[in-house]
Amino acid sequence: MGKIKVGVIGCGSIARRRHLLEYEASDDAQIVAVVDIIENRAQEMADKYNAKAYTDYKDMLKNGGIDAVSVCLPNNLHAPVSIDALNAGMHVLCEKPMATSSEEAQNMVHAAEENNKVLMIAHNQRFVSSHQKAKKLLDSGELGKVYSFKTTFGHPGPESWSIDGRSSWFFDKEQAFIGALGDLGVHKSDLIRYLLGEVDEVGAFVETSAKENTEIDDNAVCILKMKSGVIGTLAASWSYVSGGDNSTLIYTEKAVLKLEADPDYPLVVHYNNGDIVKYELAKIQSNAEGGQTTTHVIEHFIHSIVHDTAPLITGDEGMKSLNVILAALQSNETKQFIQLKN
Template sequence: MKKKLRVGVIGLGLGRHHLAGYVGNDEVDVVGIADVNGELLRTMAQEYHVPNTYTSYTDLLKSQPDLVSIALPNYLHAPATIDALKAGVHVLCEKPMAMNAAEAQRMVNAAHGNKRVLMIALNNRFRTEAQVLKKLIEEDVLGEIYYAKTGWMRRRGIPGAGTWFTQKARSGGGPLIDLGVHMIDLTRWLIGNPKPKSVLGATYAKFSDTEQGVIDVEDLAMAFIKLEGGISLIAETSWASHVPSEGAYVKLIGTKGGAEIIGDKLTIYTEMHGQQVDITPAYTPRAWADCIAAEIAHLVTCIRDKKTPMSTGEQGMEMMKILEGIYKSADQGKTIKIG
């Protein structure tokens, strides 16, 4: 019988969902949780029967877990991840990986230097419709994919106004780094993670005066991203904009067919026997919490079997280059070359 992995969770905001995923996994034991909020710590420990609580993540690391999830505010992702890797602990780090590409590079270096696994939590890759489409693409159903468009637009929904979430120095950005990161990553993953070559971006802050507290990040961003192989990707994302309702989508166009995911619905557009056809595959969509649980199960298996996880630190670093490039392009008003 395999020994269970000893697991800890650092940060219990979004991290509480990681905690639930670990508790539901038979191959791990949750040995500790860490958060600066003592009341939240006690509540989560009681609810999930966690034996040890810490108000400092460094104390949790001293207990020598095998794996930790890091779900702290964005500006703490890099230092906490590097500390964990140096302590010999595998890491599942929430998105965005870091504040910038330089921090991401240091995280990757720490993983390699300490021979530990670093996986970036990008749970949209574990959506059923995304995995179905990924298999169809690998089977060449769409042919050569040359154009893509993706987005996650909200009508209203500026999260945590006045907290670290809306402060550039601590979050790194607004909806681009919160929502856009998911959709850009999902799109690139579906088409084989082509490297970015250049970006042209724009950001807007038109609704910050409608909220309380400090908001010095954008509320809408868009970008034209040129990927290797001549692939073009257009991305858009907002926390607040005059659109009908909140929605997320991916659209792909290839030489043999096209595909779109809108919400949890996947449709394939192609031709059969000279006729245009629309195909809607049958599957059961995963709930968001189940995507996180699947993500965790995947990482646990990779650690046990010494395999590379689906979402690597290197891929996360490429994403940070894209995000950083979009913000730089928006500031300078010109195309930014990447790599």
């Protein structure tokens, strides 16, 4: 099998800082096409990666010769573009949140099944070393019963991250559909499901308190009850003005696990007998310079295609993580706890 021929749809920041760089680093992938409605952005990336530039993704799909695509577009375009690519016979890696409704997500999953193609959602938290190590410790049973958790993802907002700054689609309700909760919170709903199993019930407060002239949420605090009965909180924010917080604390019978909460040690375990174990592990990916060099997302996606295996974050997994966030929105609107139908 030759190299997987890849097209990247959308040439904004996530494509430039993650997808294109990581495809280029892959021995098994070759970037052959890039798409952006702003022609010079597409051309700039085409020149850089020796690819063909398009301004309409449908032209790229029609021309063929592509095995897989990354969908790096505003949230409202994730589902329609992914479905078109799957129906055109391509494997799809879609950015998160995968869709703007459960119905859209289900249609994506169905399209992948119908066409027998890989659909993967770019939830990179599952590949972080501290998160994988914590999962092994929790699954081993040696920590006893899990009592509670706190998981947080916050930073100052997408203004400095997005290629379009404050005028970005991130702040446009029609294109984004959801703000910090979908941008950051969905990563944490995916992580907590990975670590502790399915979510059963959600309550939430979702606010716009830090950003002006937008209807998009920038602060959310959710209460989650897991199927196991474990309760905890999930916070997502674009208002942590002096940097970021990407931490998770898990409180168990025999220890407290602190993930990405210490500047030097990605995982610290405080045992109830007084012992403290500090794990030196690869650092988590961050938007700052000097962050972890790879998210492992592209590597895993390409591996799934080459070896014909299901990815760690299938469309179905992405949909379950999205449903937690959709339930949080519903809870905030109705002022009731929302039961999930997993």
